[in-house]
Amino acid sequence: MAVVSNTSSTVMNNVEAVRATLYEAMRNDDRTVILGEDVGARGNVFLITKDFIKEFGPERVIDTPIAEASIVGIAVGMAMEGLRPIAEIQFADFIYPSFNQIVGEAAKTRYRSNGEYTCPLVIRAPYGGGVRGALSHSVSVEALFYHVPGLKIVAPSFPADVKGLLNAAIDDPDPVLFLEHKKTYRLIKGEVPDGHYTIPLGKANVLKEGTQLTAVSYGLYVHWALEAAAQLQESGLSVEVIDLRSIRPMDKTTILRSVEKTRKLLIIHEDNKFGGVGAEISAMVAEEALFHLDAPIRRLAGPDVPPMGYALPLEEEFMSSPAEMAQAMRELVEF
Amino acid sequence: MRVVGLVAVQHRDPSASSFGRHGLSDQQLLAIFRTMLMHRTLENRGFQLNRQGKIPFASAGEGHEAVQAGAAMAFARGKDILVPYYRDLGLDLGIGLTPYEVLLSLFARAADHSAGRQFPHHYASRRLGVQTISSVIAAQLPHAVGAAYALHYRGERGRAVLTTFGDGATSEGEWHESVNFAAVHRLPIIFLCENNEWAISTPLAKQMGQPDVYKRAEGYGLPGVVVDGMDAIACYAAVKEALERARSGGGPTLVEAKCYRFLAHTTDDDDRTYRSREEVEARRKDDPVPRFERLLLDESILTEEGMEALKRSIREEVDEATDRAEVMAYAPAEDLYRDVYADGWQPWRGEE
Amino acid sequence: MSTDTKAGTLERHGLNDDQLRAMLRNMLLQRQLDNRGFQLNRQGKVPFALGSEGHEALQAGAAMAFDRGKDILAPYYRDLGLCLGIGLTPYEIMLSIFARESDHNGGRQFPNHYSSKAIGLMSFSSVLAAHLPHAVGAAYAIAYREQAGRAVLATCGDGTTSEGEWHESMNFAAIHKLPFVMLVENNEWAISTPLSRQMAQPEIWKRAAGYGMPGRRFNGFDPIETYAAVKEAMDRARSGGGPSLIEGICYRYLAHSTDDNDLTYRTREEVLERRKQDPVPAFEAVLVEHGVMTPQEVDAMRKDVLRETNEATDAAEAQPYPKPADLYTNLYEGAWQPWQS
């Protein structure tokens, strides 16, 4: 964690961490505006920006019409003209109408103007399943976007990382897609250092050291993976757990260093397996560290169906559990 | 001008061409004409260079000269922001882009604004106040609205955004979302539609269920204005009035200029496959360039000799710009990797 | 209301007593089923419910103008009453709320996201306006096959009119003069966003002229007036007269869904004030006043609706969930593996 200016801390959940960070950003820089559906009077559907409108006014906390393409597109124009917009997509499932503005416009602004215009923009989107959100409130979108040069993608799992990475995203001179896992919103609590600090994008975090297997994950599943690794520890098996935190850029050094030590790699993510983030990590490790491996790389990821059916058994079938993760870890350690 | 509710209608009435200057000085009228001529000459040069195999692509706005030169005259340089589309060479020229910069763009040279990355005529210039655009239809409109929001938010009275698009662009969802948002927040922005009746091969009748873009304004709650897009002075007046309203806090306006696309969509298009020569010939009678030329001569703003001299100077300037730009270097191959992000561009981070 | 009670005449727009009673029954059933959903949510039996209180008259009237077996409905999530009105049963509604295996979509979708090919009810997602291009496509298919006498009725909320896809759909329908009716249920709210933040002028129907189609606004608290407005537009569409944009005024009495607390953005007073317009007691009173029903008959109807709702609840609750293996069916026709070998 970089530049912690204060050693005191406060316990928060992820909603509170996003909220506190946005609040500071609004307080510290009047170029910052928040725009999205229901961010004002209601204070966002998860109450993340509750009462912001009272303090900062409707000019800075903009309740937009229901029109995602323009929510992102207007933010792009604001960014080009000197504001620091934070756009919100109410649920990541509704980001598709803005696909062109993110992929075709925001990500290419700097490049196509040869650096004359830039697009310092944060797009926040709650994502992920396990919340009985059915087929339109459960999706993970990172694989759809991590292919895109010009874009950065962050998906933190802990409140302290939420704050440090969101601060970094807000300071970043380029567009950042900031993904917040809905299930972690209130479930995950943790110490958050007081005061302003940032965590650089592209730095993974080794959450638990281990010697027999590297488990790489991000988002909600980091927490399940830690739980699974702890279970294995009880039977004497040692798993190293890495939280990627950033998906683009991605931390090669930390992954390779770990894999070279443990000689085995398990990649765990909720997003669909085929063409998912795990595919890129597998390819990178195969290219760079194949001869360090003692077992085939393994991926535990969402099945190849749309995320995710509403009825409880369907959702449970889609999601991986700590027990399944422990099983996969054990099999790979014992390979 | 006829006012119908919120909608001010300017008819293409020949008798109205009894010359109203709308406050334009002789100097300004000449500047407008010069932009129109330069616009046409540069575009012919683009087509020529393409036929000679020197450049892969060119497009043209023949038929759009009047609306663009008129609108450019209403634009306040150093204050207003222009968010144009790919057919707006005349607008860009009118607000200060040089013929040399145009040729750098056609030749895709390193010294071009995008360093040869973009198609021709996709200029971005902080100096001129022109925002960067892509070729994606209507994608620039939310950016224009965002820029207008920035002006509005910072309380920068006296500034406004002029954004332009074709008739085809009005069918895009982003067009709707942009006009709606600007209306809700009464932003300082002008939506100028250059309705040339064609979107590549798609005629207006297949683009919308009724032919008047400005009639959409009422549904969004902003003023709608229609103007003869072949009449540079009328276009100037309509855009100026709208810009002034915007600059003084009066909110957005939708302006529709009725013009025509005389040439094929681009050098890659053959318009004989979808429209008749007779149609194009008939519309040539409206050609805004000779029309304005006639006006300047009739009103003795320019003599025949002065006209000849002007045309000659423009030809010379274009020739000179062509020669200068052609000898400039392409960007080096390493340039491909610059400016993806502010810092290095590697998706993988690590100590190598 | 178009009822002249003093003169004792009721403008029926051709509706007979049976049809008037059917509309009331639909409205009562809507409210009962809505309440049941909220109740089950509070009891912890279902994770989510969403009500359409305030939309009952609009939906009952519109459903009456729908030609079953011919027309196609492309609704949105707040259209319980419309779906009931065109033939969905309370049992099917409860299967959806409970996400049971025998639900139309096998418990995959959120409640109120019905689909039933048999009654012309198109499948839709929760993504606002995404169904409108589908509806226009369906109308194109009807026009292409020259099936006179058929039309597509599509609905959405006021907030949804801001989406790009709304505009694109309207425009295409107008260009091709498709048998398409866009019915906007304007309840003045989109979750917490009031209409004034959604658009600069408050009359959605006025957008019609810009597309080159007829537009009209009507009182959606009155099922008869709604019926007349929807029927006029549907008849025009069915007979080759092209699309229409019609806007029904209603109100959303409840929070957006069980996940929303509307007191964070609007006052109790506002809602209570608008309750005075509640279309359900109002229509009961109209039918009694005009002698279409006696108060006793209304009472009996309410009891019957409650009985039907109870039976549907019990029957649906007793049904099994889908099986985990059901997660993998119907992604493609046939095998679904992305790697083929």
Ligand SMILES: Cc1ncc(C[n+]2csc(CCOP(=O)(O)OP(=O)(O)O)c2C)c(N)n1
């Ligand atoms: C989103 C998008 N769709 C399609 C195209 C391809 N395209 C380029 S120009 C054009 C026609 C545009 O017509 P109009 O808006 O009337 O402008 P005009 O070229 O007539 O000035 C099309 C379809 C594009 N560039 N972007």
Ligand SMILES: Cc1ncc(C[n+]2csc(CCOP(=O)(O)OP(=O)(O)O)c2C)c(N)n1
């Ligand atoms: C594309 C998209 N964006 C956002 C949402 C989240 N959302 C669900 S309902 C709703 C409000 C819709 O308002 P309106 O269209 O007026 O319908 P109402 O709920 O009032 O009937 C929003 C923003 C969504 N479902 N889809």
Ligand SMILES: [Mg+2]
């Ligand atoms: Mg055109």
Ligand SMILES: [Mg+2]
């Ligand atoms: Mg609504």
